[in-house]
Amino acid sequence: MKFWKKALFSAMAVSGVVLAACGSLTGDKKEASQTKDGLTNILMYQIGEPPKNFDTLMENANKIIEKETGAHLEIKYIGWGDYGDKMAIINSSGENYDIAFAHNYVLNAQKGTYTDLTDLIKTTGKELYDELDPAYIKGNLVDGKLYAVPVIQNVANQQMLSFNKELVEKYNMDISKVNSYEDLEPLLATIKEKEPNITPMAYTKGTKVSDNVDYILGDLLPFVVDLDGDHTKIVNQFEVDHYKEHLRTIHKYYKAGYIPADSATSDVNFDLATPNWFVRKETQGPADFGDSLLTTVAGYPIVSRPLTDAYKTSGSTQSANFVISSSSKNTEKALEVLVLLNTNKELLNGLVFGPEGVNWEKDPSGENRIKLLDGYANDTRMSAWNTGNNNLLYITDKVSDADIAQSKSVLESAKESPALGFSFNTQPVKSEITSIQNIMNQYNASIHTGTVDPDVAIPELMERLNSEGAYKKVMEEMQKQYDAFLADK
Template sequence: MIRTNKGVLGVTTTMLTFALVLNACSGGGGAASGNASPSNAGGAAESPAAETATPADNAASALEPYTIKLVYTGAPQADETKVEAKLNEYLKDKINASIDLMPIDWGPWDDKINLMIASRQKVDIIFTAQWNKHAVNVAKGAFLDLGDLLNENGQDILKTLDPVFLEGAKINGKNYGVPTNKELAAQGGIIYRKDIADELGIDMTAVKTIADLDNVYKVVKEKHPELTPLYLKDGETFNSHYFGNYDALGDTSIPGIILKDEDGTTVKANYDVARYVDTLKLTRDFYKKGYINSDAATNQTMNYDAMKAGNVFSMTSSLKPGKDKELENQTGMTGKLAQLELNTKTIATSETAGSMLGISSTSEDPARAMMFINLLHSDKYVNNLLNFGIENDHYAKVSDEVIKSTDNTKNYNPGAAWMFGSQFLNYVWETEDPNKWEKFKEFNQNAKVSPGLGFVFDGESLKAEIGAVVNVDKQYLTALETGSVDVDKVLPEYTAKLKSAGIEKIIAEKQSQFDKFLASK
């Protein structure tokens, strides 16, 4: 008897020991990995601000070597290691760091990033955006507050970036991501195959609204049955925020919207917005007519990848000057694409925080991560190397600012410039307008400013309701917005589910926070 008990005791002790190991690993984050760097903020359990206050020395030689892990979305490129090696060469002298690029495909991006954050993977820089659950992840403590880091190591960012960006991207008065320096205004529309439209003699200038597209698609479908007239997928539809001009006043996954192109300040659920419902019905009509890929609700192929495969006529897209040319380079369809704007140009918080680089709270050296972001905003060489690869290999220079493609372009052409630092540092492809950046600046003018600019909803107090709504959305939203299901039947069902999930509470809270913001303005 005693013998057995002793045995049990022994094993129990072992298990408790292991339990302690578990605590150490999952609790501290950095506890097990040691203090490899001078500004270790891995032990995020303590106040990160206090730790990062350690002054970081900018002289590269004084820094320990460190590998910065950069996580962003896009297809992995064949020559990634080659470009990494080139970057490392340069970064070694600058900030004594090397870089590990970790691209994740669009399809699994949401899931993988959730896993990465939930499992506290040690990475440094993560691409984040307001439409990508930025606020939710901030609330969970996934990103560091960048205030001090920006002042210490991000001086060039503060110098070059329009303060509107940092101001608009704040959550509770703090920045958790460095916005990309790019166009500020936003517009939505479609990108279509110009060669096909020309071949069929379709006058695209006559198209002013979504409804006008009906006739276009009809012709395309008749003459080119092998083409999908309109490719839609989860989050890329006529009802996407960029197309419908919906301002979610923060995280787009949280319900309650206002219209960016109007002056009303009443927060409404999307099912109460006439434009949203009408567009749903129109999309459904298109779907029934066979204009839309039938697997839109389940397909995970990113729309420009579908375009690349050559059997898609058009797709929805957020637009800016020269977007069509950018995509031509990315898809290899030079001279075959054109863009068509279908809504009013606006400026809203969602644009200022539409593309950011955040520093993960698991980063072992946030200061170094910020130094790298700083370089992306100020160092033309680093920026272009990351975006276009190696000169005379992945591209060749035509002039100082203009580049052309080479045979090897296909092995490194991530098309992710909008995610990294300052776009105004980017080279321009020879097929693009040489004055692209001037156009960008012009584009920012005369845009309608959303009544919600500068306001970000804080949903912390309603976490449970928001979770429930996100769950309901997962079930219905994509199917509805891609026209895959009968709107008259499913929309009321969806509405009822949202109401029981507590959507009205969220909207009331959003309205009251928004009213306070408006009053203080």
């Protein structure tokens, strides 16, 4: 998931213990519906905005879906900023929908919001189940049961520092030596001096400093396993030495004017397609084929350097889950549709790349290769990462053999986080997590964007947390559950 989307979604996906108000949305407690042709209507909620040619994409898709499953797929989009709140209302109202992009996957599974697919996916979904990397199963088990149909994409991912290549080449920069935030300083200084209309570091209030840590309850709460330290302990990220060092660096960059002065409060995002930035943080995995995806989406060349190692984590395996509502009247048919989206090559490519002959055409140079045409644009297609099995996608003319080799190398070298599959049961400390979240909301943006001095703000934050009995209680409960998880591995 790319950082400008991930930042928004992480704000919704921490613990889900607070139900926010969201206008006048109410659930539709309708019974299972059929189309005029007698087909089973499957209602899916998807996150984001619909493509401008959405009707055309769905008309083409339903020709295949209706023929293969006897169902008609209806997709309703909910915007990034509203998805969490609106799905919470829909779920609590008991609306009879069928499929949804998972929000607060673990918590909602524990609450009974989603259908237990443990057995059904091994029969109705066997074709897809047999293809899943075992990490997808480990990472999505909740109390020993599977509630998700994960999209096969970046089972492992890592955080990258992604650069506008044109600026790198313009100033003859050697980014091969950039391996951390600390290595950026001379490059940022050059951009600050010579490119007054370019933001050296694309930063927003949702941007987080990245390191080799695995978040237990999302990156808005500070509980992590330090992947470079003791794997058996849950710790506070703000007490990890190498993490604090990066925060000091970001504060230094903020004071130097490399980061926007209003980054802690502004809602402005840096559109990838607008080259008004020099470096930004992005999430990449094997399915992205190096920088080819970023370059294609941006419309100009981007080149990246790894900021963290590649890990298979619960976060990476849960990043694009689809679930079937426990209120669905069409559980098996809904699963059939999900399996088809992840196993039918013609169906998936038609959604992800758009109409053949308009957006793309077959490339005679390779069996699985296509050429992108002038009609191809981000708003004439669905995103790959949260639509279906990326292993089925055609390879575009923007992907080189070197990109493919890099993808294989990243996947082969990726390690499993020791916390992969650990799902913290928040029920015993639900109110305490809310208290901690309220405190973190006051500090997250200012610390991560470098707006405040971490050597002043972090001790203040820790004093606040330690003065609350809630913090100690959550930490103890989390460690107890994690100890039990490790003992059962």
